[in-house]
Amino acid sequence: MQPDDLHAPLRSCAVDRWPQDGQTTDVLAAEVPVALEFNGISHAVMLATPQDLEAFALGFALTEGILDSAAQCYGIEVEPVQTDAVQGLAVKLDIAASCFQRLKSQRRSLAGNTGCGLCGVESLAALGPSLQVMPPQPWLAGLTVETLLRASRALPDHQPLNRACGALHAAAWVSPEGELLAVMEDVGRHNALDKLLGQRARDSRLQEPGFVFMTSRASHELIRKCVRMGVGAMAAISAPTDFAVDVAARSGLQLWGLVRGQRAVRYTR
Structure with a gap:
């Protein structure tokens, strides 16, 4: 694979298809190792769709509490990386010294993948401090x-990549009237959300009324990311778990699931 190909979100693959006879080609979602580096120190390696990586890295830094605001990121560069075993991409962030000092004091080994939930967490205490309780947002009523x-x-x-390959999640920012204002795609639901929130933070638009819509289940990790960024509501096409509902209720996030066809469920515990 050539370095330029690393940034292609879709790849061709030879397949045998039934009932069609003979060999043909299909389109697959690209899944590339992406190393996130802060001030020259590698912090995490995620498997991600190699598109919108600057937004992804910024969103990850914000939703994981490495940064408190987008202004604390002074620059982002994406570079190809070649090892004996694999080709990947490194996203290098230049962050404020105070944030880097905090990161060094809290560092843990992380190895992310598309099913990542609590990757690298060594104990229940490592889940971090209690979630903040968000102030009411009147428009949500x-x-x-x-x-x-x-x-x-x-x-x-608004999902061109998934339409081509059928393997990507999407995270959308939706206005109070139901208009899709931004959509990000990725093989990982966490990555898609980080891309979306990173883009909104970079454009200073996170404080505008709106909610997140996910083409996945509303897992507790996604809810935690939204709460950290002050997002008041999340809707998803699949059902949440009991733990996710509990996290949403404790933090004041309005949670909807099974939003598809003509139905939707609001979880009010």
Whole structure:
């Protein structure tokens, strides 16, 4: 694979297809090792779709508490990396000294993958401090099922990569009226959300009214990321777990699941 190919989000593959006879080609989602480096120190290696990596790295840094604001990131560079075993990409962030000092004091080994949940956590205590309780956002009182279903119907048309290969998640930022304002795709649901939140933070638009829509289940990790960034609501096409509902309830996040077709479920515990 050539270095330029590392940035291609889709790859061709020879396949035998039935009932069609003979060999043909198909399109697969690219999944590339992405090393995240802060001030020259490698912190985590994730498997991700190699697109919108600057937004991904910034979103990861914010949602994992490495940075408190986008202004504490002074620059981001993406470079190819070649080892004996694998080709990948390194995303190098230049961050504020105070954030880097905190990161060094909290460092743990992380090896991420597309099913990553609590990667690298060594004990229950390592889950971190209690989640903040978000202040009420008045506009959420008017969030209706019709708004959610409007976003659900529109989302497939904003997923060009998934339409080509059928293997990517999407994270969307949706207005209070149900309009899709931004959509990010990735093989990992966590990565897609980090890309979305990173983009919104970079553009100073996280404080605008809106909610997150995910083409996955609403896992507790996704909820934690949203809460850290002050996002008041999340909707997803699949059902959450009991733990996810509990995390949402304790933090004040409005949680919807099974938003598809003509149905939606709000979890109110």
